[in-house]
Amino acid sequence: MSVVVNEPVPRPGILDIAAYVPGKEHAPGVARVFKLSSNETPLGPSPKAREALKQAVDHLEIYPDGQATELREAIAAVHGLNPANILCGNGSDELLGLLCHVYLGAGDEGIITEHGFLVYKIQIMGACATPVIVKEKDATVDVDAILAAVTEKTKIVFLANPANPTGTYVPVTEIRRLQAALPKNVVLVLDAAYAEYVRRNDYEAGLELVSNSRNVVMTRTFSKVYGLAALRIGWMYAPAAIIDALNRVRGPFNMNAPAIAAGAAAVRDQAFIEKAVEYNNLWLDKLSHALEAIGLKVTPSVTNFLLIHFPDTDGKRAEDADAFLTSRGYILRAVRGYGFPNALRMSVGTEEANRGVVETLGEFMGRNP
Numbered sequence: 381m382s383v384v385v386n387e388p389v390p391r392p393g394i395l396d397i398a399a400y401v402p403g404k405e406h407a408p409g410v411a412r413v414f415k416l417s418s419n420e421t422p423l424g425p426s427p428k429a430r431e432a433l434k435q436a437v438d439h440l441e442i443y444p445d446g447q448a449t450e451l452r453e454a455i456a457a458v459h460g461l462n463p464a465n466i467l468c469g470n471g472s473d474e475l476l477g478l479l480c481h482v483y484l485g486a487g488d489e490g491i492i493t494e495h496g497f498l499v500y501k502i503q504i505m506g507a508c509a510t511p512v513i514v515k516e517k518d519a520t521v522d523v524d525a526i527l528a529a530v531t532e533k534t535k536i537v538f539l540a541n542p543a544n545p546t547g548t549y550v551p552v553t554e555i556r557r558l559q560a561a562l563p564k565n566v567v568l569v570l571d572a573a574y575a576e577y578v579r580r581n582d583y584e585a586g587l588e589l590v591s592n593s594r595n596v597v598m599t600r601t602f603s604k605v606y607g608l609a610a611l612r613i614g615w616m617y618a619p620a621a622i623i624d625a626l627n628r629v630r631g632p633f634n635m636n637a638p639a640i641a642a643g644a645a646a647v648r649d650q651a652f653i654e655k656a657v658e659y660n661n662l663w664l665d666k667l668s669h670a671l672e673a674i675g676l677k678v679t680p681s682v683t684n685f686l687l688i689h690f691p692d693t694d695g696k697r698a699e700d701a702d703a704f705l706t707s708r709g710y711i712l713r714a715v716r717g718y719g720f721p722n723a724l725r726m727s728v729g730t731e732e733a734n735r736g737v738v739e740t741l742g743e744f745m746g747r748n749p
């Protein structure tokens with residue numbers, strides 16, 4: 381006898397996905413809130429991007445350019461790339477999803493790392509494939525662990541470099557070693573959402589590797605140092621065949637016109653980005669030292685956020701600190717879901733917010749900053 385199903389049923393595996401939980405925004409009962417939970421920049425976008433956005437508002441009845449030509453050309457000019465190898469998306473999240481949609485199916489495997497960005501797992505499962513999670517070493521991606529997990533079913537490897545929520549990075553020599561050893565049919569995704577902040581001689585976001593191979597993709601975002609998270613702008617640099625495949629399935633107008641205009645203006649204003657990075661790196665350093673001075677351990681970060689580890693003592697754990705900070709209006713990110721039950725992630729904020737967190741945590745720890 382056939383079973384009668386009286387409502388639509390999602391594909392197997394979809395209801396096993398734990399939906400992404402964004403950073404908290406509110407502190408109940410607190411009037412003034414400092415949101416340091418989503419790695420947004422405290423400096424906002426370039427004034428030139430704001431101006432471009434205002435002008436775009438006069439033409440909202442017109443469909444956007446489905447190729448996002450102005451934005452792709454502006455990105456290409458700044459980074460010295462061929463615009464044909466650039467694809468823009470509604471945030472880099474969209475591009476990560478498209479890659480899974482195109483390269484994964486039931487029975488395939490996608491490799492992710494222990495503390496990796498949660499969107500990878502969601503998108504791999506959303507494509508009915510299996511996420512294979514490999515260990516990290518000292519909260520840093522371990523290339524050998526990735527290579528040891530590769531099977532004939534592996535079709536994609538996701539790697540954030542630098543990584544979120546750890547803030548650590550993998551040197552370019554290691555990334556090259558990974559690419560050289562991976563089977564050529566496996567897509568290696570280098571998610572470089574925080575690349576602009578990195579000032580290390582042994583770091584590269586992935587441009588050269590993409591240019592010299594057929595299976596490497598680099599994704600970037602305008603949500604962090606560019607200060608345009610609300611507009612949802614991401615881009616990808618990839619071999620022509622991968623761009624072609626993704627173009628076949630993406631929404632024909634996946635980028636909206638105000639985002640195209642503001643993104644193009646923002647990327648042309650590199651002087652603004654330089655200043656934003658300088659501000660961030662100054663505070664990243666100050667915050668790391670100040671937090672260590674009050675007895676907290678901080679994972680060394682090359683990004684715009686810090687992973688702060690708390691003592692394993694009653695009343696002093698991360699969840700206690702989270703409640704104490706929230707009661708004062710400082711919202712950090714709990715990272716239990718990333719495998720750090722006793723840590724909080726703090727985005728670099730305004731000077732007032734940064735000083736406030738240090739002071740509040742000093743009080744929490746019973747130490748003067």
Ligand SMILES: Cc1ncc(COP(=O)(O)O)c(C=O)c1O
Nearest residue numbers: 471472473540544573601603614
């Ligand atoms: C590692 C990483 N990749 C991608 C993203 C998503 O960026 P977007 O806002 O462009 O979708 C984030 C945002 O937090 C991130 O941390």
